[in-house]
Amino acid sequence: RFATVATAPPDSILGLNEAFAADANPKKMNLSVGVYKDASGQTPVLRCVKAAEQRLVDGEKTKGYLPIDGQPDYRDHVRRLVFADSIDASRIAVVQTPGGTGALREAAALMNSQLPAIRVWISTPTWANHQSIFASENIPYDNYRYLADDKKSFDIAGMLEDLTGKTKPGDAVLLHACCHNPTGVDPTAQQWNEIAAVLAQRELLPIIDFAYQGFGNGLDEDTVAVRAITSVCAEAIVCSSFSKNFGLYSERVGAVSVMSADADTTTAVKSQLKSLVRSNYSNPPRHGAAVVATILDDSELTAMWHGELTEMRTRIKALRRQFVDTMKTTGAGHDFGFLLDQNGMFSFSGLNPMQVDELRNKYSIYIVGSGRINVAGMNEERMGELCTAVANVIEN
Ligand code: LMR
Numbered sequence: 001r002f003a004t005v006a007t008a009p010p011d012s013i014l015g016l017n018e019a020f021a022a023d024a025n026p027k028k029m030n031l032s033v034g035v036y037k038d039a040s041g042q043t044p045v046l047r048c049v050k051a052a053e054q055r056l057v058d059g060e061k062t063k064g065y066l067p068i069d070g071q072p073d074y075r076d077h078v079r080r081l082v083f084a085d086s087i088d089a090s091r092i093a094v095v096q097t098p099g100g101t102g103a104l105r106e107a108a109a110l111m112n113s114q115l116p117a118i119r120v121w122i123s124t125p126t127w128a129n130h131q132s133i134f135a136s137e138n139i140p141y142d143n144y145r146y147l148a149d150d151k152k153s154f155d156i157a158g159m160l161e162d163l164t165g166k167t168k169p170g171d172a173v174l175l176h177a178c179c180h181n182p183t184g185v186d187p188t189a190q191q192w193n194e195i196a197a198v199l200a201q202r203e204l205l206p207i208i209d210f211a212y213q214g215f216g217n218g219l220d221e222d223t224v225a226v227r228a229i230t231s232v233c234a235e236a237i238v239c240s241s242f243s244k245n246f247g248l249y250s251e252r253v254g255a256v257s258v259m260s261a262d263a264d265t266t267t268a269v270k271s272q273l274k275s276l277v278r279s280n281y282s283n284p285p286r287h288g289a290a291v292v293a294t295i296l297d298d299s300e301l302t303a304m305w306h307g308e309l310t311e312m313r314t315r316i317k318a319l320r321r322q323f324v325d326t327m328k329t330t331g332a333g334h335d336f337g338f339l340l341d342q343n344g345m346f347s348f349s350g351l352n353p354m355q356v357d358e359l360r361n362k363y364s365i366y367i368v369g370s371g372r373i374n375v376a377g378m379n380e381e382r383m384g385e386l387c388t389a390v391a392n393v394i395e396n
Pocket residue numbers: 013014032033034035127129181
């Protein structure tokens with residue numbers, strides 16, 4: 001039976017990790033998957049996480065199942081992180097999910113089961129997994145313009161034109177709350193207001209992918225999109241991930257928050273979300289959520305987390321600057337100054353697929369095919385090596 005199964009292509013992002021692991025070149029560099037690395041090249045366990053885990057080991061009394069929708073105090077913390085107290089809690093159904101991908105898949109499953117004929121609009125470009133997630137739930141998708149032809153700036157006019165002229169009322173629009181993946185190009189606060197106004201006017205359902213809260217300008221500052229949208233739209237979905245901002249990648253901790261117009265609708269939506277979880281993975285894993293809740297329940301650990309998050313954000317910005325400055329010294333004659341306006345872990349370098357291939361084949365430097373470089377994976381000491389290789393492939 002299985003003899004008819006065809007081989008699937010490797011994942012365009014995670015597949016690169018496999019290729020990287022198999023590369024014997026001692027000078028190899030992995031700037032593909034969005035994972036933070038410190039100056040020693042490690043993806044560290046945050047100090048606040050270690051402290052919380054110690055408390056959990058000492059105090060944990062059971063490995064019994066969590067509720068279907070996850071750990072209650074964790075869910076409450078998610079709601080406050082994302083919405084502050086701007087929306088009444090009775091209007092928000094939060095369900096703990098395995099990571100941000102799990103949150104998006106749960107949102108897509110809700111759409112598939114409850115919102116027939118819905119279509120989702122996705123930015124060009126976007127995170128490579130977005131299309132697959134919606135396709136897996138049979139949700140048709142289309143694209144709206146996002147990155148301008150110069151590959152450096154935000155095409156606000158194109159985006160608004162597509163959302164106004166191409167969508168049907170009731171369609172969904174997938175948005176990146178901050179640190180747009182893969183471009184790092186974000187709308188300004190004023191542009192978010194304009195986008196939100198179109199979403200409201202056209203009765204579009206915003207699905208906000210919030211995987212990088214705290215990596216743009218700060219935890220609260222990064223809620224600018226959520227605030228703009230929820231102040232004019234009655235309904236929205238927010239998909240959170242705590243992989244990056246707590247460094248809890250492998251613990252798979254995230255949440256889907258569905259904001260409805262009133263409390264009764266929220267109760268119904270919550271019941272449907274739970275029934276989808278039950279038939280999918282039954283109930284979520286405890287550890288990551290318990291770590292997040294332990295940190296956010298404690299003011300000292302929360303302060304420690306804020307400090308560590310600021311440290312990561314600041315260091316990534318410094319690496320961005322160092323890359324741009326070092327590129328200047330290579331004499332490649334290509335100004336990368338536009339990277340300084342981008343936010344988050346990634347730099348959209350503008351390198352074309354042939355240049356990306358050359359980086360990998362000649363220098364064992366791995367970046368994503370779209371030209372996305374994970375700045376959070378760069379290393380101060382190896383910046384010269386990286387920039388020389390980039391300059392060489394540009395000049396070829
Ligand atoms: C990325 O875009 O590299 C990260 O979000 C990791 C992933 O799952 O793709």
